[in-house]
Amino acid sequence: MAQEERAHALLSASSAHRWLNCTPSAKLEEQFPDTSSEAAQEGTIAHELAELKVRHYFHPVDFGRQKFTRRVNKLKKEELWQNEMDGYTEEYLDYIKVLANGLASKPGAVIEQKFYYDAWAPGGFGTADCILIHGDTIHIIDFKYGKGVPVSAEKNPQMMLYALGAYDTYKLLYPIQNIKMTIIQPRLDSVSEWGCTLEELLEFGKYVKERAVLAIDGKGDFAPDVSTCRFCRAKAQCRARSDYNVKQAFDLGELPPLITHAEAGERLARLADVAKYQKDLQEWALAECLAGNEVPGWKAVEGRGSRDWIDMDKAFEALQASGTPEALLWEKKPLTLAQIEKMLGKKEFDTCVGSMVVKNPGKPALVKESDKRDAITNKITAAEAFKEGE
Template sequence: MNHEGRKHAVLSASAAHRWLMCPPSARLEEQFPDTASESAAEGTLAHELAEIKVRHYFYTVDFGRQKYTRRLNKLKKEALWQDEMDRYTNEYLDYIKQTALSLESAPYAVIEMRVDYSAYVPDGFGTADCILISGETLHVIDFKYGKGVMVSAEENAQLSLYALGAYEAYKMLYPIKHIRMSIVQPRLDNISEWEYTVEALLKWGEYVRERAALAWKGEGDYAPGTDTCRFCRAKARCRARSDHNVKKAFDIGELPPLISAVEAGKRLAELEDVVKYQKDLQEWALSECLAGGDVPGWKAVEGRGSRDWTDMDKAFEMLQEQGVDRAMLWEERPLTLAQVEKVVGKKEFNGLVGDMVVKRPGKPALVRSSDKRPAITNKVSAAEAFAPSGVDQ
């Protein structure tokens, strides 16, 4: 499949978490160009690599070694190719292999399937990375190459829409009763799984139908928030988000001399998007000024510049000819642990020096209570406080 040429629905599955929460945002976004970042282009390339690996595994006869190798060599010539893509897509393939082999019977596999969920969402369609059907179970598997945000499969709107579309396509052929959804995000060591019944999926579909009808017409209430606005193209100029953040920043009421832990937690949540909104607004204002527009009170200027060699080798050669010792021009530094692992390869690294690596605890960070990581505290438990020290008192 030509991943670059993928079409996207107005109410796309990938943005469903947004237009379900904030229906008017879908039409508001149409006023802004969909500019792809370099990380998005990397993700597209990684998806193409993942696709040919899964296709070669399930359909070796039609997509044999020669065809696979030809496609692989072509991808390796892409400017954004990185060798680590091979390892990360292998992890995705391994998960699919293990899943398929764990089933009671060989699954029917569909790769890069265009799913139609227009029975619930006007003109709704999307592309599912991998769908496996075995017995009474429909399994939707999604490959995420990004490493900025960890994605959970639990109640995931994108995968649920894919499941709705796949169910509509295959319900007459298979006695589907169970839905499984998986997200494989290898760059964050994240494999997330969730499952529920077809009845629950169809009930959710009715909720989607109502929200999608509002979104299609650009109606409903705006619902700005950190997660909702993160990837919205209108996030910098959205009045609802602007008013929402200004209110949070300046209209939080009279401050008492001291605030409680309950109040602190509430205000942390309320102010979470303020800084992000300011950054988004600054980026838009800068682009507007650079394009010749006028943002009263602001202008674009050239930032602090930097110097660089026109020919470093020649410059160093001239310095050495004038008596400057080479050792004064160069310094030897070891690669970081992560860089060594990348150069050597993860498997060989673990085999050779894995037992010489210790993982030190990271600096404490404040996160939402919904975060999957276990909570830590400096508070000493009674068992620790009264544990025998081995020293006579």
């Protein structure tokens, strides 16, 4: 599926978390262009590769080896193609293979299908990566190439909207009673699974219907929040977000000599979006100044520049001719582990040197208690203390 075909509805599944929580944002965003980052373009290529692999696996007659190879070779000519995409999409395909082979009979497979859920959200649609239907169960599998943060499948509104669309499409053909959802993020080694009954899904549909009515009319209350505002196109100029962050930054009430742990936790939560909002606002104000628009009190200036060779080869020849040894002009430096893995691709890297890699613990980070990772402390355990005293 070409990138231009991945159209977004006003009430799209991919932005469901935003318009379900902050209903006026759907109409507010319409004033801003829908831009695409380099990371998003990389994700599009990886998605297309994943689609080709799954399509070839389930439909080898209609989408045979020759057609598959020709399409993959075309993708490899894309400027943002990376060899590691092959390994990551194999992980996605492997999951689907294991799931399909574990069922009692061959499932119905729907790949990169646009589903409409306009019975609940008028005009709403989204494109599901892969859906397997077997007996009374729909399996919805979503491939995410990003490496920002792990996305949970539990009560995930995007996945549940896909499920509503799939149920509406196939309810007369299959006795659907159960929905199972999976989000695969191979670059984060993350696979999140969650399931619900049809009754629970339709209950969610009622909630969607209520919120969609408000969103279409641009009504309801704004609900600025770190996750809600993250990808909103209006995030820099949104008054509700601006007022919310100013309040968090400057209206924290009394300031006692020392704050308690409870107060620290509360204030960390309240200030979570302030730094992000400041960055978004600065980027928008800079763009306005560069466009010739006045932002009182601010202006755009040229930052510190950098120097570069007009012709490095000729410059080095001149240096050597003047007596500078060639060895002094070059620095021998090995590629990083990540650079080598990117060059070889994950699969070849693991086969060749995977056993020679050790994963060092990451630097401690403060996250919300809802994070799935285990908590760590600097407390010494009894076993460590006993060992230390030996």
